[in-house]
Amino acid sequence: MKPNNTQIEILVLFNSENGSTYRMAQAIARGINSYPGAKAVLKQVPRIMALKDEQTKSFAAVPYATINELPLYDGIAFGSAVHFGNMTADMRYFLDQSVTIWTQRKLEGVPATVFMSAGSGAGREGAILSFWNTLAVHGMLIVPVGINGASEIDQSVPQGNTVFGASSLTGNKMSPRPSEGELQIAKLQGYALAKAAKGHRLTSEATAEIVPALQENQIEAKLKALNIELPEAPAPVGNYKPYRISGNQVFINQVALINGKIAHPGIIGTDISQEQAKEATRQTMLNVLSVLKQATGGDLNRVRQAVQLTGFFNTAAGYANHAVLMNEASNLLVEIMGESGMHTRGTVGASSLPLNSAVEIQAIFELKD
Numbered sequence: 001m002k003p004n005n006t007q008i009e010i011l012v013l014f015n016s017e018n019g020s021t022y023r024m025a026q027a028i029a030r031g032i033n034s035y036p037g038a039k040a041v042l043k044q045v046p047r048i049m050a051l052k053d054e055q056t057k058s059f060a061a062v063p064y065a066t067i068n069e070l071p072l073y074d075g076i077a078f079g080s081a082v083h084f085g086n087m088t089a090d091m092r093y094f095l096d097q098s099v100t101i102w103t104q105r106k107l108e109g110v111p112a113t114v115f116m117s118a119g120s121g122a123g124r125e126g127a128i129l130s131f132w133n134t135l136a137v138h139g140m141l142i143v144p145v146g147i148n149g150a151s152e153i154d155q156s157v158p159q160g161n162t163v164f165g166a167s168s169l170t171g172n173k174m175s176p177r178p179s180e181g182e183l184q185i186a187k188l189q190g191y192a193l194a195k196a197a198k199g200h201r202l203t204s205e206a207t208a209e210i211v212p213a214l215q216e217n218q219i220e221a222k223l224k225a226l227n228i229e230l231p232e233a234p235a236p237v238g239n240y241k242p243y244r245i246s247g248n249q250v251f252i253n254q255v256a257l258i259n260g261k262i263a264h265p266g267i268i269g270t271d272i273s274q275e276q277a278k279e280a281t282r283q284t285m286l287n288v289l290s291v292l293k294q295a296t297g298g299d300l301n302r303v304r305q306a307v308q309l310t311g312f313f314n315t316a317a318g319y320a321n322h323a324v325l326m327n328e329a330s331n332l333l334v335e336i337m338g339e340s341g342m343h344t345r346g347t348v349g350a351s352s353l354p355l356n357s358a359v360e361i362q363a364i365f366e367l368k369d
């Protein structure tokens with residue numbers, strides 16, 4: 001069964017009265033077992049009414065399945081006699097008990113295939129297709145046979161093979177039934193199911209690794225990857241809030257505070273160099289992000305996108321490199337948030353800024369609904 005086992009296990013679940021479906025099931029199982037690392041488990045569906053001579057049947061020793069074990073397998077081959085162009089009542093009754101499994105979506109994506117035993121063959125293709133309806137409602141991955149092996153089997157006798165699944169024409173006595181050809185197609189069908197089940201197992205394992213990574217807070221993951229630790233959000237120094245949410249937008253204003261002091265204070269180009277101004281800009285942008293985190297209740301995944309950044313720079317008269325400084329903030333934001341960090345931008349030179357900061361950034365972000 002599934003848990004941490006490199007072998008895949010596939011249930012061959014059949015309902016037979018006279019043994020033909022059972023013989024087809026055995027051929028399906030042989031095909032499964034011929035696939036490296038795959039093992040077939042043969043079980044029959046419980047009966048609504050016991051057969052009179054059940055103990056004399058070839059399949060008497062095959063255990064009955066319980067409905068709750070279906071999700072434990074890597075794949076399921078369903079086999080039934082054709083009854084009036086449909087699956088048998090036993091099979092129908094059994095599958096009708098799978099409502100909880102269905103609503104819990106436990107069979108979703110699990111490979112499944114259908115084989116049958118018919119008399120004349122009347123309605124056998126329709127029977128397989130109508131069986132598929134139930135599997136589709138469960139979201140199972142249906143594996144047909146196609147024309148696999150069809151041209152190699154003895155064409156001098158009628159054969160029950162269909163592109164949807166193997167079947168036997170037990171009413172036709174031109175050869176012993178199930179015929180060698182019918183059993184051969186069933187074997188190929190079992191092999192194809194095992195192959196799909198192996199693929200399903202590998203995909204499930206890969207998804208199990210990927211999904212938590214995808215669910216992880218992507219902005220936090222990026223911050224970690226860039227070795228950036230957000231500073232403590234600076235407390236307001238007046239009668240205002242560090243952020244305000246209006247509708248689904250967050251408004252933030254920050255200066256270059258770090259541990260209660262301004263990083264590289266003064267006039268750019270006179271008191272501080274361009275490099276120092278860049279450091280102050282980066283610090284200011286980190287402060288913006290740390291306030292944004294506060295605004296989202298600590299969950300930066302709630303941010304849909306950046307909207308607008310406006311940078312104010314305390315510059316000497318004639319200074320014209322504002323864009324170079326503001327790029328420091330823009331690049332940092334896009335590096336952390338990717339495409340959703342893109343924003344419109346305003347950049348302004350000012351003759352003085354609060355606390356003698358060299359930089360002030362106003363930011364607007366949009367939150368997810």
Ligand SMILES: Cc1cc2nc3c(=O)[nH]c(=O)nc-3n(C[C@H](O)[C@H](O)[C@H](O)COP(=O)(O)O)c2cc1C
Nearest residue numbers: 016017018019020021081084085118119120121122
């Ligand atoms: C109630 C009933 C309905 C059947 N309806 C069909 C049918 O629609 N088409 C057909 O080809 N055979 C039909 N058959 C024949 C069986 O499908 C056939 O005998 C089959 O091989 C039995 O499988 P088993 O040996 O596994 O019991 C019917 C048999 C019964 C008892």
